Amino acid sequence: MSESTSESATTAPKHGGHGAAAHAPAHGAHDAHGHGGPHLAHHFDTYQQQFDAGKLGIWLFLLTEVLFFSGLFCAYTVYRGMHPEVFVYAHYFLNTAMGAINTCVLLISSLTAAWAVRNAQLAQRKLLVLNITITILCACTFMVVKFFEYEHKFHDGLLPGPAFHPTEQVWELETFKHKHPEAAEYAEKLTKAAEAKDKAKAGPKLAADASGAAETMVFERPTEEQLEPLIKAGVIGPAAEDQTRPSRPRNAHVFFSIYFFMTGLHGIHVLGGIGVFIWLLLRANKGEFGPKYFGPIDYAALYWHLVDLIWIYLFPLLYLIH
Amino acid sequence: MASPSATADVVAPRSSGSDNYLTHDKGVLSWIFTLDHKRIGVMYLCSVLTAFALGGFFALLVRTELLTPGHTIMDHDTYNQMFTLHGAIMVFLVIIPGIPAALGNIIMPLQLGAKDVAFPRMNLASYHLWIVGALFMLSSLAINAVDTGWTFYTPYSTTTSTAVVPAAFGAFILGFSSIFTGLNFIVTMHKMRPPGMNWFRLPLFCWALYSTALIQVLATPVIGITLLMMIIERTVHIGIFDPTLGGDPVLFQHFFWFYSHPAVYIMIVPAFGVIGEIIPVFSRKRIFGYKFIAISSLAIAFLGFLVWGHHMFVSGQSVLAGTIFSAITFLIAIPTAIKVFNWITTMYKGVIHLDTPMLYALAFLWVFTIGGLTGVFLAVMSVDVHLHDTYFVVAHFHYVMMGGAITAFMGGLHYWWPKFTGKMYPEKAGRIGATLVFLGLNVTFFPQFILGSRGMPRRYYNYLPEFQPLHVLSTLGAYTLGLGFLLTAFYLFKSLKNGKTAPANPWGGATLEWQCSSPPPYYNFHKAPVISAGPYDGYENLMYDEAIGGYIPRKSPSST
Numbered sequence: 001m002s003e004s005t006s007e008s009a010t011t012a013p014k015h016g017g018h019g020a021a022a023h024a025p026a027h028g029a030h031d032a033h034g035h036g037g038p039h040l041a042h043h044f045d046t047y048q049q050q051f052d053a054g055k056l057g058i059w060l061f062l063l064t065e066v067l068f069f070s071g072l073f074c075a076y077t078v079y080r081g082m083h084p085e086v087f088v089y090a091h092y093f094l095n096t097a098m099g100a101i102n103t104c105v106l107l108i109s110s111l112t113a114a115w116a117v118r119n120a121q122l123a124q125r126k127l128l129v130l131n132i133t134i135t136i137l138c139a140c141t142f143m144v145v146k147f148f149e150y151e152h153k154f155h156d157g158l159l160p161g162p163a164f165h166p167t168e169q170v171w172e173l174e175t176f177k178h179k180h181p182e183a184a185e186y187a188e189k190l191t192k193a194a195e196a197k198d199k200a201k202a203g204p205k206l207a208a209d210a211s212g213a214a215e216t217m218v219f220e221r222p223t224e225e226q227l228e229p230l231i232k233a234g235v236i237g238p239a240a241e242d243q244t245r246p247s248r249p250r251n252a253h254v255f256f257s258i259y260f261f262m263t264g265l266h267g268i269h270v271l272g273g274i275g276v277f278i279w280l281l282l283r284a285n286k287g288e289f290g291p292k293y294f295g296p297i298d299y300a301a302l303y304w305h306l307v308d309l310i311w312i313y314l315f316p317l318l319y320l321i322h
Numbered sequence: 323m324a325s326p327s328a329t330a331d332v333v334a335p336r337s338s339g340s341d342n343y344l345t346h347d348k349g350v351l352s353w354i355f356t357l358d359h360k361r362i363g364v365m366y367l368c369s370v371l372t373a374f375a376l377g378g379f380f381a382l383l384v385r386t387e388l389l390t391p392g393h394t395i396m397d398h399d400t401y402n403q404m405f406t407l408h409g410a411i412m413v414f415l416v417i418i419p420g421i422p423a424a425l426g427n428i429i430m431p432l433q434l435g436a437k438d439v440a441f442p443r444m445n446l447a448s449y450h451l452w453i454v455g456a457l458f459m460l461s462s463l464a465i466n467a468v469d470t471g472w473t474f475y476t477p478y479s480t481t482t483s484t485a486v487v488p489a490a491f492g493a494f495i496l497g498f499s500s501i502f503t504g505l506n507f508i509v510t511m512h513k514m515r516p517p518g519m520n521w522f523r524l525p526l527f528c529w530a531l532y533s534t535a536l537i538q539v540l541a542t543p544v545i546g547i548t549l550l551m552m553i554i555e556r557t558v559h560i561g562i563f564d565p566t567l568g569g570d571p572v573l574f575q576h577f578f579w580f581y582s583h584p585a586v587y588i589m590i591v592p593a594f595g596v597i598g599e600i601i602p603v604f605s606r607k608r609i610f611g612y613k614f615i616a617i618s619s620l621a622i623a624f625l626g627f628l629v630w631g632h633h634m635f636v637s638g639q640s641v642l643a644g645t646i647f648s649a650i651t652f653l654i655a656i657p658t659a660i661k662v663f664n665w666i667t668t669m670y671k672g673v674i675h676l677d678t679p680m681l682y683a684l685a686f687l688w689v690f691t692i693g694g695l696t697g698v699f700l701a702v703m704s705v706d707v708h709l710h711d712t713y714f715v716v717a718h719f720h721y722v723m724m725g726g727a728i729t730a731f732m733g734g735l736h737y738w739w740p741k742f743t744g745k746m747y748p749e750k751a752g753r754i755g756a757t758l759v760f761l762g763l764n765v766t767f768f769p770q771f772i773l774g775s776r777g778m779p780r781r782y783y784n785y786l787p788e789f790q791p792l793h794v795l796s797t798l799g800a801y802t803l804g805l806g807f808l809l810t811a812f813y814l815f816k817s818l819k820n821g822k823t824a825p826a827n828p829w830g831g832a833t834l835e836w837q838c839s840s841p842p843p844y845y846n847f848h849k850a851p852v853i854s855a856g857p858y859d860g861y862e863n864l865m866y867d868e869a870i871g872g873y874i875p876r877k878s879p880s881s882t
Contacts, residue, residue: 041442042437042438043436043437043438043439043440043442043514045850049513049514052513053440053441053509053510053512053513053514056508056509056512056513057440057441057444057505057506057509060505060508060509060539061505063539063540064501064505064539064540064542064543065543067540067541067543067544068543068544068546068547069547070543070544070547071543071544071547071548071551071577072547072551074573074577075551075562075573078570078573079562079568079569079570082570083568086568160558160559160560160561161558161559161560161561161567162559163558250568251561251567251568253561253567254560254561254562254567254568254569257558257560257561257562258560258562261551261554261560
């Protein structure tokens with residue numbers, strides 16, 4: 001296992017210190033009761049053995065977590081390979097600033113979680129409590145930001161499946177206009193032209209004034225800057241839902257399925273982490289942790305690093321698509 | 323283990339009447355919330371056997387229905403539900419937890435010389451999750467039983483009107499139960515070994531459980547997320563698997579088999595472990611090729627991850643991918659054959675005792691070899707195109723799962739029965755039961771090879787009249803099997819009350835579990851055993867004692 005790497009990250013300075021005293025008694029003392037200390041389970045002989053078992057256990061657990069998420073990353077890869085335009089289209093709807101803030105918040109919380117391990121090893125009770133508190137606050141901040149992001153998506157009809165009814169067209173978005181002003185304008189023109197055509201069909205009277213304008217617009221030869229972003233996002237071209245006017249790629253909703261599934265599952269893990277750290281905060285406040293017994297803090301911190309790491313992957317995969 | 327330093331405890335095995343794990347605490351709650359690995363194992367065993375009876379009942383219904391073409395005792399929709407329930411119960415509730423979580427929980431820490439598994443609370447949680455998962459799965463039965471087959475293939479599973487969600491959610495929860503057991507066992511074997519117990523002194527049962535645990539930890543999360551996606555696809559229509567929403571149903575098959583092929587090895591590798599324990603003891607001979615058997619378990623676990631595509635030869639997978647999957651599948655025959663050859667060589671020139679566990683082990687060798695070799699047929703792409711989804715496949719995996727995993731489970735159950743119940747079962751009845759099971763098994767499933775190769779599709783309710791004789795034969799075999807298991811259940815139950823008191827070592831085993839009393843004391847070992855020899859060394863240092871009906875250490879010549 002990559003035990004050594006985490007050890008160097010979290011416990012390097014005190015390596016060996018935590019179990020030195022407990023290491024001494026021979027393994028043979030298998031008597032059932034009254035050995036070790038208050039936090040040594042009966043079936044372990046030493047604190048060192050208990051800590052090592054826990055550490056291996058948490059690493060295996062993290063491995064299962066990685067594999068649990070791997071199915072979603074796989075689905076992401078397959079769908080992006082099959083329908084790249086859906087991802088280009090949908091990423092304009094995501095708020096990169098909020099995603100970036102959340103990334104920073106999680107990175108800070110990972111630092112405080114790692115620091116907390118050291119505090120526990122050095123029996124710095126006050127600092128330990130402080131660092132766990134900061135970790136919890138960061139996690140809560142993450143969830144609050146996430147809540148606003150979700151709320152926004154709900155409001156704009158950006159939901160998976162049949163609930164997908166976006167209220168805005170992609171070229172009307174600030175994010176799109178900012179990056180591709182010509183393309184946004186061109187899409188606008190095309191839409192107007194198509195509307196004019198509809199009117200022409202509806203009534204010949206109206207058509208007389210509209211048709212002239214529409215035709216002049218459509219027959220202008222579009223530049224690459226105008227076309228390229230629209231085709232890539234599936235607004236026009238073979239992947240588009242509607243071939244008569246600028247629209248959106250077919251099955252664009254699947255991006256939001258993947259988005260909500262991945263960030264939702266990640267969010268549940270953040271909530272789980274908050275629960276664990278609150279429990280540890282209560283125990284730390286009672287002074288349960290010290291150089292001999294700091295395993296739970298270490299394991300929780302490792303878990304927290306993984307939750308952080310998954311987000312580090314989710315952020316570019318969902319928010320920073322090009 | 324007749325190693326001199328360890329025998330000190332054994333010379334005077336405490337009588338089973340005194341404090342042991344069964345009598346240590348009293349009351350139902352002391353069982354439900356126990357942290358003792360032996361009690362958790364016993365609870366697992368009772369639950370698994372109950373599920374086995376239920377799954378077997380559904381199997382008999384399915385076989386009865388197939389006595390005649392068309393309607394015999396149920397309509398076609400009910401038939402679909404019955405075979406789905408049979409499959410799902412047998413796979414998720416019986417075979418996967420059967421040997422590791424039930425027998426393994428009881429025996430593995432004893433064999434290791436540990437006081438308990440590394441995480442007793444997680445062990446208990448695993449059992450509680452099993453119960454919750456089983457309830458979910460069976461609740462589907464009460465609502466509108468699932469009819470997708472145990473594979474939950476999309477798009478049918480996301481469109482059928484039956485209760486897929488509770489069944490799939492049950493399987494999701496059972497997956498976590500399985501992960502907890504696997505994780506626990508890996509850590510236990512890494513960190514809880516007493517002094518002297520190095521890796522190559524681990525009994526082969528432990529090696530097999532270790533390999534199994536690796537698969538459980540690495541593969542099961544994938545089925546977890548897959549079932550979750552399927553459930554959400556069904557309820558929210560997220561379009562990952564549903565082609566009408568832009569999804570890919572074959573992706574489900576990839577995900578499903580990425581777990582479920584390794585899961586096949588979760589089912590069979592522990593069975594190898596049981597056989598590796600029984601054969602040397604009942605041949606009175608050191609196991610042949612210990613290291614090869616031990617490492618081949620790991621090889622199977624590793625290769626098992628690379629072959630899932632052989633379930634999908636006809637699903638539109640590219641021919642190149644099919645060829646690679648096919649070639650790797652052939653490779654699995656190598657470590658498997660290594661095991662079989664080593665077991666046979668162990669028996670060569672041994673003193674073979676045909677007690678019930680050994681009968682099951684011998685039956686295993688026969689039946690598993692047939693099951694394994696027909697697997698090679700199915701790994702050949704051109705042959706598989708013909709045999710895919712026929713009774714040939716049904717016969718193949720029943721030879722492996724029923725003939726392999728369940729036979730070994732029965733062997734292990736009889737082998738360790740005296741250890742964890744403290745009672746002997748009637749040997750004669752045991753032999754009759756084993757023979758009935760062996761005969762029933764072959765009569766049930768051998769005709770299915772013929773049916774399949776002639777084109778009888780699996781999961782069909784109706785069939786052509788010319789298939790009827792073989793179907794009738796198969797059904798008669800199923801009844802024989804049922805009879806064999808009923809007899810076994812009857813005498814095992816009876817032995818709990820009237821059975822002879824079991825000695826500490828009734829078979830002359832040399833592994834550590836035979837050194838503590840039967841049933842074992844609450845903390846397994848009063849003093850940590852010190853191990854100075856391998857698990858199959860020193861049968862010559864044991865002698866049979868008529869008075870107690872078991873084996874005791876021979877007094878060393880120097881002391882007399």
